[in-house]
Amino acid sequence: DAGVIQSPRHEVTEMGQEVTLRCKPISGHNSLFWYRQTMMRGLELLIYFNNNVPIDDSGMPEDRFSAKMPNASFSTLKIQPSEPRDSAVYFCASSFQGGLANNEQFFGPGTRLTVL
Amino acid sequence: DAKTTQPPSMDCAEGRAANLPCNHSTISGNEYVYWYRQIHSQGPQYIIHGLKNNETNEMASLIITEDRKSSTLILPHATLRDTAVYYCIVRVANAGKSTFGDGTTLTVKP
Numbered sequence: 001d002a003g004v005i006q007s008p009r010h011e012v013t014e015m016g017q018e019v020t021l022r023c024k025p026i027s028g029h030n031s032l033f034w035y036r037q038t039m040m041r042g043l044e045l046l047i048y049f050n051n052n053v054p055i056d057d058s059g060m061p062e063d064r065f066s067a068k069m070p071n072a073s074f075s076t077l078k079i080q081p082s083e084p085r086d087s088a089v090y091f092c093a094s095s096f097q098g099g100l101a102n103n104e105q106f107f108g109p110g111t112r113l114t115v116l
Numbered sequence: 117d118a119k120t121t122q123p124p125s126m127d128c129a130e131g132r133a134a135n136l137p138c139n140h141s142t143i144s145g146n147e148y149v150y151w152y153r154q155i156h157s158q159g160p161q162y163i164i165h166g167l168k169n170n171e172t173n174e175m176a177s178l179i180i181t182e183d184r185k186s187s188t189l190i191l192p193h194a195t196l197r198d199t200a201v202y203y204c205i206v207r208v209a210n211a212g213k214s215t216f217g218d219g220t221t222l223t224v225k226p
Contacts (some may be wrong), residue, residue, distance in 0.1 A: 004159075033213070043160070043203075043216040056213055091159050103209055104150070107159025 004108035008013045012114045018080040021031050021111045025094030033093040033105060034067055034077050043091075049075065050097060074099055089113070120204045123143065125221045128198075134191040136220050138204030141185040146208050149180060151189045152216070153200040160203065160216070194224045 005024040013019055027030045033048040047057040049069045057067070064083070069075040079086055089112050093105040121139040128134040140149065150165040164171055164178045166187070171178045177190040191198055203219040 035216075042218055045213050045215065048213055055123075093159070104162035104165070105152075105160075105214065107161070110157075110159055 004092055004094055004106055006090075006108035006111050009109060010112045010114075012116065013082055014116050015083055016081045017115075018078065019048060019082045019086075019113060019115075021077040021090050021092075021113070023075045023077070023092030023108060025092070026106055026113070027073070029094035029096045029106075030072070030105075031095045031097045032069060032075050033095075034075070035091040035093065035107075036088045037090045037091060039108075046077070079113075082113075084115045087113055087115050117179050120206055120217055122202075122204055122217065122220045124218065125223070127223050128191075128194045129205045130196060130224055131193055134194040134198065134202075134222055134224070136189040136191075136202050136222060137186065139186045140204070143157050143184050143206050143207070144208075147206045148209050149178065149184075149187050150205045150207065150214065151176070151178065152203045152205065153198075153208055154203070154219070155197075155200040163202075194222075196226065198222065199224045 007022045030051050034046040035043050036046055038044045045061045047067045048055055052069045066075045089110045091107050091110045093107040095103050095105045097103050148165050148167050151163040152160040154160040164173055164176050166178045166180055180187045201219040201221050203216050205214045207214055
């Protein structure tokens with residue numbers, strides 16, 4: 001398996017523009033997580049899905065952020081409009097929850113977002 | 117999820133054992149202890165987890181005290197590539213979300 005795939009790896013955009021980050025989880029996993037990491041705030045959970053349904057979005061900063069998971073193999077995190085304070089590394093992770101699984105999360109390589 | 121406390125940084129000599137402590141005094145009976153690490157510029161990587169028994173795998177050993185209020189991650193023979201931030205997390209299995217704290221920055225020195 002190729003692991004969790006994220007695209008793009010780097011994104012530079014101007015304030016006010018729409019940004020869409022993409023994630024392909026590991027095949028067979030039923031949970032997907034979006035995290036944001038900055039020096040100031042560390043690694044924060046934004047939202048997570050179980051069986052394509054959003055379970056907890058309490059970490060989503062504000063209405064400018066939205067996430068979707070239309071099917072088990074794809075998720076997007078959208079920021080519209082983007083602001084300089086959104087600059088961070090965004091990680092996607094997936095896991096299998098259920099039964100005796102240990103629920104370890106597998107992280108993607110991240111998308112480094114810079115909003116000018 | 118129970119809160120964890122870790123030292124902000126530690127050093128270790130290459131080839132020696134690295135012992136990383138974690139306090140989780142408010143852990144509940146059904147919460148597991150998970151350890152992840154994050155090497156610079158990469159996503160976090162799962163290391164090991166346990167409930168109350170000591171655990172060992174190819175990467176590390178996890179020692180959990182009898183009262184489960186603290187644990188220690190042991191890297192038996194640290195290498196320079198083990199330099200990373202190590203996160204201790206406690207959560208219920210199948211609970212989904214994990215809360216990452218500040219972790220311990222381990223620096224392995226030659």
